[in-house]
Amino acid sequence: MAQPSGIHARRAALKMLDAVLRRGETLEQAAPGALRDVRKAPDQALAKAIVGEALRWLTDLDALIDSATKNPLPDDAKPRSVLRLMLAQSLRLETPPHAVIATGLPLLAGGPRRLAHGVFSTLMKREVTLPEAPTLPERFQERWDGMAHGLVQPPEVDLHLKDEGQTDQWQAKLGGESFASGHVRMPRGTPIEQVEGYDEGAWWVQDLAAQLPTRLLGDGAGKHALDLCAAPGGKTMALSASGWKVTALDISKRRLGVLKDNLKRTGLKASPLRADALTWEPKHQFDAILLDAPCTATGTCRRHPDVLHRIGPRQIAEMVEIQRALIEKAAGWLKSGGTLIYAVCSLEPEEGEEQADWINDTFGLTPAPIQGVELPASLEPTPEGWLRTHPGMLREKGGLDGFFVGRWTKSVR
Structure with missing residues (x-):
């Protein structure tokens, strides 16, 4: 039976999520192994986006999952991890529910697909939403008060210019904003190697x-x-x-x-x-x-x-x-x-x-x-x-x- 399109990206996302939450690896450490079977750059980017949103909103996604189960799933249970990824796609990446189900449930081959399908469908019928900003893990809520709103979206791309005297020119060329001499901020999405000025070494990426x-x-x-x-x-x-x-x-x-x-x-x-x-x-x-x-x-x-x-x-x-x-x-x-x-x-x-x-x-x-x-x-x-x-x-x-x-x-x- 043919696997649905996109399953490799979802499987890679699940591997990365597991590496972070169970083994304490960074996403940077986990990505090469998890993405080994994901050949296309857009699919690799999708896998990273899915797991990134799942981790960014994990506390809120878990609360939604718990609201739709009679008995809480263990934190490290595979159905919980799959549901985190499914909800991240639906609520953050605007993936249609039928595509989420088609690419999510196969990750539970031999496992409780019916449970995952039921929880996801229940939450979709409720038309659940996420809060305006992610809920931070409890141990950080007091230490990082007021910072959660800065985590809603992945960051844009900051460039450090080699020649500060060309700030105005590069801001105009790249269509970005500048907050200081030698700095330009541009929207994310374009591969860095394709941005004008990369080959000539006019700038480097730096927050x-x-x-x-x-x-x-x-x-x-x-x-x-x-x-x-x-x-x-x-x-x-x-x-x-x-x-x-x-x-x-x-x-x-x-x-x-x-x-x-x-x-x-x-x-x-x-x-x-x-x-x-x-x-x-x-x-x-x-x-x-x-x-x-x-x-x-x-x-x-x-x-x-x-x-x-x-x-x-x-x-x-x-x-x-x-x-x-x-x-x-x-x-x-x-x-x-x-x-x-x-x-x-x-x-x-x-x-x-x-x-x-x-x-x-x-x-x-x-x-x-x-x-x-x-x-x-x-x-x-x-x-x-x-x-x-x-x-x-x-x-x-x-x-x-x-x-x-x-x-x-x-x-x-």
Whole structure:
């Protein structure tokens, strides 16, 4: 019997959902294996869209499923996972119910198809809807108050221009919006490799929030900067474009390869170096060090909704320990009068504000408060002079990732 069209994409979505919720993998880790049998790019994109919406709205989808079952299904039951995907397609991707049923029930071959069919049909007859914004998992509701509205839609595409002086031209060419010199935001949907300017290396993809740490270092004018944990290279390229002589250090061979490819495409110069920052020793000190530290990445939940369901106290504590070890190294490699930028794409205060307090109390570095005039798009620093962004900000303009950024200088001796 022939399988319905699109079944491979749904099966891949189910595999990715299972990898995230049962094994704690990221979607990035789960995708290659799950998509192995999905040959066409549009089908791969569909599988990612289905699982992305299921994870983004998981709490609300589960509430709907529970409202239509006499006995709650276990969290890891396959029928629950299939129903999550079916409802995500119907309620978020506007897939017709008959197509949802035709491609969803075969995922339960040998299992309780009748149960899944009955629950889905009941909910469709009720004409159920989702709330205006996703309900966050309980452990995040208090910590991330006010951010849920920023998660309603996957993010648009932010570009960092190589030449800030061409902002107006590229904004006009691409039909996008610009919130700062050197930035253009354009709607998602077009494959990046097909966007004008890609082949000539005129820009690279980088969320607006991720562009801010390098902006806070200004013009390099031939001075030496160290980009710690540099791959895939967005901040390295931004520093190079601003005149810095950049050492780009990363431990991952694969990710460093991406960085090198990006440098080649854009024609920007840097010195990529593969090493473990915790054991590496530089030959000289640096005028500036940018530590975009490994973190839980909860601030990227707009584009990576898996973090909503993978991250807890254990993962946060592990990242805090790694971050402090890297901060200690960076503080020792900074020249007198040099500048340290510490940044994380995390919403967790343990990885952001509490780390900044620890830096203030530990290394004798002088805080260099961030000023409002340094920030684009009406963003403002905190009273402490730090920068804190989250997905609920700039919502009317498409939002931005969650970031924490702090800045310090080393006393001149």
